[in-house]
Amino acid sequence: xxxxxxxxxxxxxxxxxxxxxxxxxxxxxxxxxxxxMAHGSFYxxxxxxxxSLVGWYFAGGDGAPYWSYLLLLAAALGSGLLVGWLVExxxxxxxxxxxxxxxxxITYALLLILEDxxxxxxxxxxxxxxxxxxxxxxxxxxxxxxxxxxxxxILVSVLIGAGCWLIxxxxxxxxVLRAVIQDREIAVAMGVNVKLMFALTFVVGTTLGTLAGALxxxxxxxxxxxGVEVIVLAFAVVVVGGLGSIEGAIVGALLVGLTRSxxxxxxxxxxxxxxxxxxxxxxxVRPQGLFGRNLARKI
Numbered sequence: 001x002x003x004x005x006x007x008x009x010x011x012x013x014x015x016x017x018x019x020x021x022x023x024x025x026x027x028x029x030x031x032x033x034x035x036x037m038a039h040g041s042f043y044x045x046x047x048x049x050x051x052s053l054v055g056w057y058f059a060g061g062d063g064a065p066y067w068s069y070l071l072l073l074a075a076a077l078g079s080g081l082l083v084g085w086l087v088e089x090x091x092x093x094x095x096x097x098x099x100x101x102x103x104x105x106i107t108y109a110l111l112l113i114l115e116d117x118x119x120x121x122x123x124x125x126x127x128x129x130x131x132x133x134x135x136x137x138x139x140x141x142x143x144x145x146x147x148x149x150x151x152x153x154i155l156v157s158v159l160i161g162a163g164c165w166l167i168x169x170x171x172x173x174x175x176v177l178r179a180v181i182q183d184r185e186i187a188v189a190m191g192v193n194v195k196l197m198f199a200l201t202f203v204v205g206t207t208l209g210t211l212a213g214a215l216x217x218x219x220x221x222x223x224x225x226x227g228v229e230v231i232v233l234a235f236a237v238v239v240v241g242g243l244g245s246i247e248g249a250i251v252g253a254l255l256v257g258l259t260r261s262x263x264x265x266x267x268x269x270x271x272x273x274x275x276x277x278x279x280x281x282x283x284x285v286r287p288q289g290l291f292g293r294n295l296a297r298k299i
Contacts, residue, residue: 002144006144006265007266008258009141009146011261012254013146014261015253016153016158017257018252018253019157019250020211021209022249022253023164023208023212023246024039024204024205024209024212025209026243028202028205030246031181031198032198032202033100034100034107035100035104035243037111038087038110040231040234041110041111042209043213043216043226043227046210046213046217047217047222047226048121048213049213050213054068054132065131072215072218075214077211084202084204084205087202091106092198092202093195118224127217128222130218133219134147134149136152168246233275236275238252239289240278240289241253241289241292244292245292252290255282
């Protein structure tokens, strides 16, 4: 039973982190049909910004420790809104009618540019921001000890997933976005400001990426290359669940997270391969992903 508890809780924690990373990626693709390779860089920017602000705050030594959580959120929102707006207005708005494959190449180039820009701004030395992680203490569950910060990430991912689903399915803005997804040209003909919808979507997706980075920063060593590492995992999740589907991202994150947890506890030698094994099996049976839909292409 102890091993079962460990597998379930570790799997849920890892799945919540995977969903946080993949949520922005699937939102952007779902509306804009852009497979954003630069999403990992947005994650890294959020992590570096959050680690820098929190490190500066604790270096002063005068403030209340719990304010550091607000600083993490402020870092994520500020960096996400700024970088998302600059990238969308300065680059992507001129590329919307281009081929999807070209957009992949463009966002990959953006990934390389942002990786080097991050090094120029923050340096190459790792950042350690452990205070918010240890501040919440630990809890015993089924005879095992878990960090409360990790358990809090599960709640955060649930709230973000529920919020995204409610916005897309229960609000006027969500219905407009779904109309844009179904037929962009008809949406324009009906008076929908598609450019504005695209800009809002990209900024929201970017902010979700920086939020994932900022919330992860206290639990990791923030160092160069973290953006490249997470983008591979994010792609695995959204491909398994189905590109552009929030429900698919949730199920994909749970499937990948629990499968990896089983491998870590029962067969650690295959842990590095199990994620891609799950992806291969799903795609062999359902190439569009578990919740993906076949889309008509204009010729």
